[in-house]
Amino acid sequence: MAFKPVTITPVHDWNGITSIALQDVDMEMGQISTTLKRLARGFPIPVLFNDQLLECSCALDGGLTFVDTEIGAIYLHGMDQPNGAQYEFDVYLQGLPIYSSHSYTSNRHIIHLDSSRFHARLPDRDKLVDEADVIKRIKAVLAQTIEQRFIQMKTTLSDEEFVGFYEMLRHWELLKLLNDVPVVPPEALREIIAYPVCDTEVFDNFEQQPDKAMTRIEILARGIVSIDDDIKQDGAGRYLFAWSRDYLLYHGTLDSGHWLHSLVRHLNDEELVIETVNESHQAQFQGDWCWVSVRFCDAYQIRLGQDVVEITADACYQGQENADDIIVPKGDSSAQVLQQMASFRSEYDEFQESTFESDSDAFVAFVVANTASDPANAMQRLLPDFCGCPALYGIAFLVELDQQGKPASVIAYPGIGSNANPSYQHE
Template sequence: MTTTTTLATAPAQIPEQSVVAGVNEKKLFSTMKHLFATSFSLVGELMQNARRSGATQILFNFDPEAKTLEVIDDGCGISDFGKLLALCDSGWDEKVTLADSPYGMGLFSLHFACSRATFRSNGLKLQTSLDDIVNKRQLVAVIDNDPVRLGTVLQLEGLSKDLLGKSIGPHFGRSTANASSRMEACIIELAMGFPIDVQFNGVSVPRPHALENLQTVLTPVGQVHIAHIMARDHDKNVRGDELDVVAGRALYLQGLPIQVKNEIYAQTVVHLDSQRFAAIMPDRKALYNAADQLEELRVTLRTLVQQFLVEQKASLPAETFVAKYWTACLRHDVPTLLNDIPLLPRQIISTIETLAADSESRLGYLPRETEFISWKQILNGEFKVWRDVPSYLGNSEGEQAGALWRVMQLENVVEVDTNGLDAGHWIFEATPSAVDFKVAITHSGIIASDSTYFDDSAVDVHLVKSVQVVVTSTTDPSFEIATAVDRGWILEEVGHDSSGEVTQFKCFVTESGSSWDFPGTLLSSYRDEHEVYREEWEDDARKSWRSVVAGLKGASLADQLAAALPDVRMSLGNHNLGQMALIYGAADGSDPSVQNVSPQMEIVDLNAPEFWLALANLLATAAGGSPEDLKKAFLTAAGSLVPGAGLMANSSTETRIQGSTS
């Protein structure tokens, strides 16, 4: 069978179409309000117009009750009222156009912020409304009966609800903290770096970032002020943020804030060059192509700081330079400035205060009087300094972080933070790296053993007389530190999962001495699912640990009970007065020949008649009535009431049971 496909044929002739771009003006004008970030966009536009007109000041008279805003400037005024309503035709002369690149759109924002606007300038007056704009009515600038001869007066009536709100607190830092309205807060924010006087209801607004109030240097990106550098206030130490040119900086374009929320106490203030930097139209709230423009700014600021640091190193004593500018050298990518200075500042040196998983709890600092550690002090052994010390426990097999921290604590070894230093810094030749360490842990022999858990980590606990830890280096055969641990405890990592993370540990506890810290602080943070520290969890773990250690060290049952009872919640009443109970340390099993038993506690109620009957029968048949005979009779009578305890008053059981009455 043959299938035939037939293609439809095109018409004999298709007429050509002529296309030209067009704009639905009515639709555009009615929806333009969505182009502007907020209703307050008009404030910045009016300030810009005043500056461009050559004004020396701009006044805002705001009456929220009457819903009016009057704006007055002393600039050149309006020469062509027709330009006010011409979209994308700014009306500015060539000089202003070249300097600012005005879009000719911003003034339209005011028609969405009020019901009527009245422009008065050069003896003429023009009234407009949004309805006039949308319907393209022919408007006439009429003779002003009360003519404005200098500058421009703009009167806005029927302000929108957004412009009448109360202040909601500071927006760009603390500058607007005392603003009574959102309008005042907006003007305060916009005026911080503005070049001419700005007044709100008759009071000049502070302009701390205006160029006239700053010491600046001209750079490829514009005028830059970095407080510490330009003010030359070098008598004080530099805080970490004072040479941070990224966080807390203030950026301005044509006098108005852009891109970031400018804080009044910003350490870095930049007035961007409007020939190199452009803003997103129409209301210029953000930089165009911001990522690239901000990177250019970052490189320029970094270069400025780097040049300053080079100058400071050449002029300051080494101690002063390190104390002030160590962090700045690392932050601004000039670590090589530190290579030939034989000093380390105290802020990069840490001591081991206690053994804990949390570095904030574990690490301490040098005494305040020790400001530096020198190359010479390290070389002659006055300070033992290690680098690349493990930052947390159980990171990988063989690392033995817990043991290393204990050695550092006992041997007074400090850790140096080399993060950010140049590879040619002398510290890398003068100190060993823990990455190259091998840790060997030996002990004098196990006396007793038990086991416990901390979170999900299993710990085998062994009582020993002493432990020795030997630390060697795989890259330096001459390096060896042998540390004896004869008081307290030390943790050894012995088991790990498939990812290499350590999950099984041995803890060696010495027969003599004690330590206020315990393995739980290494193996748990005692924080819940919301990262809230739970003190009661740690307290419970400490009590459990003390009980394990006490048992290993042979504490009597009475001593262990005396230590544990204060933490036991019991409800006691008058009916308990005079009552007695006997607690046995009993073997789990009845064969007295078994030596490795699991001790457990058995409780006998001494108010039970059966106990006294059994004791009376034993005493009646006991020979001699000596204290030893009485003890045997007492224990045998109690044992007869413990099912399966297998207690007998003979020499073998005497070594396996203890009694305590309460």
């Protein structure tokens, strides 16, 4: 790449406009342009580069509304409408950028320090003197300024509009300002919208945030609970209980003095009891990944405190720390309960999709076979595919199972089918 030798020299004309002349310095033109645009962004007087006026959008007279503080002038970004936490900021001294927080976004607070109180390190003036202490002070004053603005906004905005700034209030530790607001931000609530599973990164998420803030009356009408269960370890009972009741879940983020806490029912403080209704039998499922005892019944009841729900359509895994078994009511012939028991992740944290699918297919056949009224139909559901064994095609077999479900004997009937074999006895 060719470089053009230039020199950057400020030239002041009688209108007070600073222009840039280019002479004899080894610098690439694009780099010069980028650097000058950054330096001019907060500059107090207009800057020309190659006869073009550079943007001074962060300058004190650039159209932004600044607040006078003990450290200088501060422009607060993101206070007109909610737009995330808004925690990043740029600092200027005598119009030149001297510090920038994490540069992950272009949406930033702007701070012009009072040059009579703060000084830059000589000769380059690219660092603040005692920078760490100054930045600590800046953050404290910025937080105070944001708090004062929110206190003002609370008197002018509607409740729904004010709680919309939840993310910013949370980041700046100002959630106490919501304590007496009669609506709850949706970020503090969850709804159970689908069958609970143990791993929402692998399987679908069963919780979602409400689409709007909710009033006290709306929350009272539905009820709100907290659950602190790991489904693999503790089972899905409390989640299935809350889902069947359409309870809201508290997300656990509001200030300790918020009025919502008095309405939250903490389900982990109550004993969980699950009882089957008309249990028929138990059987052992042995898949490639999951081995588990399964109890078959018409329904099961989940009891928490004085409340009982009866479930007929969704199986429940009781957790490794509890019974470590699965309860399958008559209304569920799917394999969805395996998603409560295991995430099917390898030791390298990779989802084993083929194993999950094979176990799911096997579990569906297992459930159908164990709930079929006709033993022949159950046997047919459980038989593997023999398409890779042409020597067995067209042959009839008599199969006898022992008390553990293992083949006690298998007899082939010769003369039935074109590939008839002699009788074979397996003990």
